[in-house]
Amino acid sequence: MKKRALKNGVLSSQELKGAIAEGVIKADPPIEDRQIQPASIDLRCGHKVFRLVSSFLPESMPVLDRLHTPDVYGSDLVMYEMDISEGGILERGSVYLIPLMEELDLPADVDGKANPKSTTGRLDIFARVITDNNPRFDEIPAGYRGRLFVEVLPRSFTIKIKAGVSLVQLRLRRGEAVLEDSALKRLNSRHSLLYDGSKALPTREVRISNGLFMSVDLVGEDSSGIIGYKSKKNSHVIDLTKVGYYNAEDFWEPIYRNSKDTLILEPEEFYILASKERIRVPSGYAAEMVPYEVGSGELRTHYAGFFDPGFGYGTKGEVKGTKAVLEVRAHDVPFMVVHGQTFCKLFFEKMSTLPEKVYGPKIGSSYQYQTISLSKQFKKG
Template identity: 30%
Template sequence: MSTKRTPKIEKPGILNTDQIRELIECKVIVGWDGPDDDIGKSSFDLHLNGYYWKLPAGIKCSRYSRVVDLIKRVGGKKKRIPKIGLRIFPDDEYVYLFELNERISLPKHFYGQGTGKSSIGRLDILTRLIVDYEEKYDCICPFRARNYRYKNLYVEVTPLSFPIKINNGDAIFQLRISKGDFQKLRIQSEIIHLFTNLMKHERGGSVAGADQTNLRLSLKPTKDGTIALKAKRRKEGFAPLKLSVKKPYYPPKNYWERIEKESEDILQIDGSLALKVEKNAFYILRSKERFILPDNIAVYGLAMTEEVGELRIHHAGFVHPGFGRLREDKKGTPLIFEVRGHDVNMLLKHGDLMAELKYYPMSSPAEKGDEYYEEQELKLSKIFKEFRNED
């Protein structure tokens, strides 16, 4: 293997497609062998290498330990993913930890931030990136330890609504790399307020000022009358969802139900619509605000808190530069919220505050090109076909 080289990336910001490829060529990232389209405008996919551990509980690393050392302490045994795939069920009492093919050694001033892929989060699958010598989940800092050149990467996978089937090589997690600390790179709100073309209201017109840093819930029906999508309760005969399918395959009516205005889950409160979120149920919802991002800004959506009362709210993945700009109707594209109820039922009202937005500059503008979810309203994971009118 050729020697690791320092990448010639000088300008601070989130790295684009070509800059990520430069990290791979410089051997900052090793083990990456995915297709070209697994490197996106501001992130790249990580791939399972075929091995996993079935653990009695989740683990958390420290700045002085490797993940494999922690696994040994809890008695985990390394296993190979079967050729026919590994089935995992929502009620499984074990935690599944998968080793990733990629390893990474970030130079000084380079940082990594991860999140589950959008198509995975929309399946109600919890994922966490665990990295050698990193105290925080989903984060990678420049290398500090002396004895190991590369950090090994692992992802913890927990399905909550549907049984799933995992195969060797699956890409279920993505990583964003920055030149400069993410906290220091973040574009401050007083500067964001100067922009007038980052997003639009669902009723039309540009969003301005402080509203550009928040996302609120939309319960406005789509063209086909859908307000929300709700995962069906698991039943006997539910076929495990294969995460590696490359195009829409599963009929949505077998796994999801559409909630419309006439549904008993929709209420009227003070003239506005409200959704009754049932305990232990999972929903796909969308934002009122609609993005039209330029090619030199990337966004990360952070739930106001991951746990809001009796709800868990999460935004589905990173928001890439240029998102919404190529949409045919020119109205911009809303973001998707993944919402799970906990121990009691709870109401969410139209316009409720759901997430905070963090804006970051790109180190170099991203290439132009559309995204799979560019035309989304209430969009399921890409493994599902579209709902038909009769569904």
């Protein structure tokens, strides 16, 4: 990126365009404008898929070298390869590796963080980015130069995927960007980050401690009584290129409010729930919802973590918050949750510059006014 006075923070849409023009982000075929979001870029699946024996990390090796390193029996991690130029099936419970179309040539002061897109998380598709010589998923070190890969594990549904589909997104960040609690409290005082219904949540009720906490809604907001959904194990294949195509009842069991406003989460079942509060992300900031685990590890919430500038906020604060949809999986033992229980935490990061566009229908965003929402492949209502 060109030498100039650059501010720390998450790179905005116009800076991402500049990075593409300068070859910091490159791809074949060229990157399309639709991939560029207010604070991230969608990464596209390439034409080849490797079906793997297991998950892995390359540690100090290039990804493809690790992939083809023989084990004690002389076999490598690849069971077979598949071309998805015209589409291909990824089976539930199987691990795949897909080389992405995009590559990086990052400056020494810019690092990256990847996350599943909202639709990916809501379909219970476990997707993590892997890079060469890196012992961590989803974290791309400053100065990285090389290819990008995504590990994919469909957990609830068998899916059909095609080259060019985006499962994950990438944020680039220069320097330290995360707001400390004192700065986050000041931001909340100015912009009221959480709403309860149509009213801003009083400051005394906003819990900030190494991030902003939110709770779960087990009451619901409409007359249907539906507070969430649980995935069905035996269902049809979901084609990720379809929009508004599938009937929800063929894939999901609705969960209804009970008289105690509680819910018992069964081990290894997948649930879609909603936050009690409505979250707002002002235009000069981005947020990330991190996996929240209670101390003994029985519960994990939220696969898909990025919240773009303007989410639940609009351009000038005209939107009074949007519910966060939570992807939830319990582990080991049944786990009871109650209405209003702490369920997730968000980190806020400052943008390096104000983005030219913000989250919302004008740029094709799908979930600005969501309540309890399934992914865009399902029919509304």
